[in-house]
Amino acid sequence: MKTIKVLLIVSIVISTSAFIATNPNEGYKIGDTATDFQLKGVDGKMVSMSDYLDAKGFIVIFTCNTCPYSVRYEDRIIALDKKYKEKGFPVIAINPNDPSVSTGDNFKAMQKRAKDKGFTFPYLVDEGQKIYPQYGANKTPHVFVLNKEIDLFIVTYIGAIDNNSYDARSANIKYVEDAVEALMVGKTPQVTTTVAVGCAIKKR
Amino acid sequence: MNMLEKVFLILLILAFATCKSDPEKRNESANFEIEQLNYQSLKPILYKNDNKTYVVNFWATWCKPCVEELPFFEKINKIKNVKVILVSLDFPDQIESRLVPFIKEKNIQSKVVMMIDPDQNSWIPKINKEWTGAIPATLIYNSNKRKFYEQSFSYEQLQKEVTKFINYENN
Numbered sequence: 001m002k003t004i005k006v007l008l009i010v011s012i013v014i015s016t017s018a019f020i021a022t023n024p025n026e027g028y029k030i031g032d033t034a035t036d037f038q039l040k041g042v043d044g045k046m047v048s049m050s051d052y053l054d055a056k057g058f059i060v061i062f063t064c065n066t067c068p069y070s071v072r073y074e075d076r077i078i079a080l081d082k083k084y085k086e087k088g089f090p091v092i093a094i095n096p097n098d099p100s101v102s103t104g105d106n107f108k109a110m111q112k113r114a115k116d117k118g119f120t121f122p123y124l125v126d127e128g129q130k131i132y133p134q135y136g137a138n139k140t141p142h143v144f145v146l147n148k149e150i151d152l153f154i155v156t157y158i159g160a161i162d163n164n165s166y167d168a169r170s171a172n173i174k175y176v177e178d179a180v181e182a183l184m185v186g187k188t189p190q191v192t193t194t195v196a197v198g199c200a201i202k203k204r
Numbered sequence: 205m206n207m208l209e210k211v212f213l214i215l216l217i218l219a220f221a222t223c224k225s226d227p228e229k230r231n232e233s234a235n236f237e238i239e240q241l242n243y244q245s246l247k248p249i250l251y252k253n254d255n256k257t258y259v260v261n262f263w264a265t266w267c268k269p270c271v272e273e274l275p276f277f278e279k280i281n282k283i284k285n286v287k288v289i290l291v292s293l294d295f296p297d298q299i300e301s302r303l304v305p306f307i308k309e310k311n312i313q314s315k316v317v318m319m320i321d322p323d324q325n326s327w328i329p330k331i332n333k334e335w336t337g338a339i340p341a342t343l344i345y346n347s348n349k350r351k352f353y354e355q356s357f358s359y360e361q362l363q364k365e366v367t368k369f370i371n372y373e374n375n
Contacts, residue, residue, distance in 0.1 A: 195329060195337040
């Protein structure tokens, strides 16, 4: 009897862990409350969303140095920050890749990239890869537009920056801009989720 | 018709016959063009209805895990009644500089086509509504069964999955 009990417990443990393992990227849905974080930026300082007292929301972008799609979107990410920081929706970029798997994404390389491109926004390390799974980011670049309600960060848009991953000039639907513009006038974004091709996040 | 004319005619027929089989082996030739598709022109590739099992792999030369599993797809392509189609998501402005040299260097034998629609949000959910857009991703189907995989494969895993389709076909 005892053996059966042990076997039963063991099998329950195995099946639960298998279930968790197959759903690693559940992540946030629209309307969920996003977790704040405290992550190191390329300037060595720790950054949290709660540091931004005047922010009305955030454009959180999981991106990296090495993915060609991220590179093609860099100028557009800078433009988003320049356009919306003053209006209360700054960009926060988080690099979710494990540098032991993707050496081009190590801290030094991130510092260099931020300097070369003149990033106007914090570029943070997801140390220990704890934040991106909570958000449910599964590729780079992957955007989460958050709206601040009292002291909560509500997920209002998840997906791509715009509808042309190759070329900014040919993009004619700017999902992130549309979402932020809607939030600025107190409306709900019309398009709340989109998919786009990107590079899988590099895990250890 | 004299002997010489007969020989010439036979040679001519042979030449045409060789020409006809050429498109199948186009990756081998020095100059080849890669079909550039949008969703409408890709669609027929995703819904072929014959006795073959199709393995449609979405990849790009810049995607490391994709490149690592390519040899497995090449191997699977040799199985009878299995046809692998590699749908490249490389950037359209890097076809000549990256994609073509890559295919030549690796001597890729499977059919390679390119998806050039930059508005991924418009076509990714049509391929499979669960697809997040991350690659590698693979669709395996035949006339009876279809399944989408957003994952990397080992050769053993791929062979096991493809076998399920072949066996289903035979039952």
